[in-house]
Amino acid sequence: EAIEYIKRVDLLIKRLLQVLMKRLNVKDIDKMMERLLMGATRLHFNYYPKCPNPELTAGVGRHSDISTITILLQDDSGGLYVRREGSEFDSWIHVPPATDALVINIGDVLQIMSNGLYKSVEHRALPNKNRSRISIPTFVSPEPDALIGPQPQVLETGEKPTYKQVLYLDYFNHFFSKPPDGKKVIEFAKILLSQINVIWLSEVLVVKEKNFTLLPPCIIST
Numbered sequence: 332e333a334i335e336y337i338k339r340v341d342l343l344i345k346r347l348l349q350v351l352m353k354r355l356n357v358k359d360i361d362k363m364m365e366r367l368l369m370g371a372t373r374l375h376f377n378y379y380p381k382c383p384n385p386e387l388t389a390g391v392g393r394h395s396d397i398s399t400i401t402i403l404l405q406d407d408s409g410g411l412y413v414r415r416e417g418s419e420f421d422s423w424i425h426v427p428p429a430t431d432a433l434v435i436n437i438g439d440v441l442q443i444m445s446n447g448l449y450k451s452v453e454h455r456a457l458p459n460k461n462r463s464r465i466s467i468p469t470f471v472s473p474e475p476d477a478l479i480g481p482q483p484q485v486l487e488t489g490e491k492p493t494y495k496q497v498l499y500l501d502y503f504n505h506f507f508s509k510p511p512d513g514k515k516v517i518e519f520a521k522i523l524l525s526q527i528n529v530i531w532l533s534e535v536l537v538v539k540e541k542n543f544t545l546l547p548p549c550i551i552s553t
């Protein structure tokens with residue numbers, strides 16, 4: 332049954348990625364792109380024993396997944412919450428379990444690759460008071476040695492990159508080096524304003540010294 336599930340989910344993953352990448356002007360998912368998007372897919376089995384006081388337990392703390400996408404199969408007990416985007420105060424929406432339905436999360440890798448067009452979803456999971464819960468997420472992720480960054484097709488229009496190229500293994504290790512803390516992890520791949528200023532200032536200095544015309548600004552990832 333598990334193998335059959337994996338086979339079917341694999342087809343679903345490929346179909347979903349095709350649609351999602353089309354929006355980024357990536358029309359063909361070749362072998363290289365496949366390794367970048369789904370080179371290392373992992374299945375986790377989460378068990379939450381019942382707990383008399385769920386609000387006092389950590390459960391799975393607030394985080395976004397460091398995957399490209401996550402396909403989540405949950406049982407019918409409930410306990411997954413997503414953060415309402417843009418709310419000033421913490422506001423969580425319960426994701427009710429639906430029969431024969433899967434939950435699809437956008438992960439950080441897709442946010443980075445799309446230069447922020449797609450947004451990874453912040454979520455958390457709490458145990459139940461009266462019964463245990465099982466969830467089975469499939470994390471669709473790049474190979475450890477893949478470089479993740481905004482795709483050239485996304486930047487074709489002249490859009491400035493918000494994220495730099497990072498090794499997926501470094502991103503992965505960074506995520507697991509700290510307790511979960513919302514969407515802070517993605518800052519690891521962000522191009523910082525100070526980095527842009529330094530590059531811009533150095534261009535101005537070159538112009539002043541040599542009387543050259545200003546080169547088009549380029550953002551170098553460090």
Ligand SMILES: O=C(O)CCC(=O)C(=O)O
Binds near residue numbers: 410456466
């Ligand atoms: O148990 C759930 O519903 C979510 C678990 C989760 O977010 C995770 O394992 O990353």
Ligand SMILES: [Fe+2]
Binds near residue numbers: 394395396454
């Ligand atoms: Fe998660």
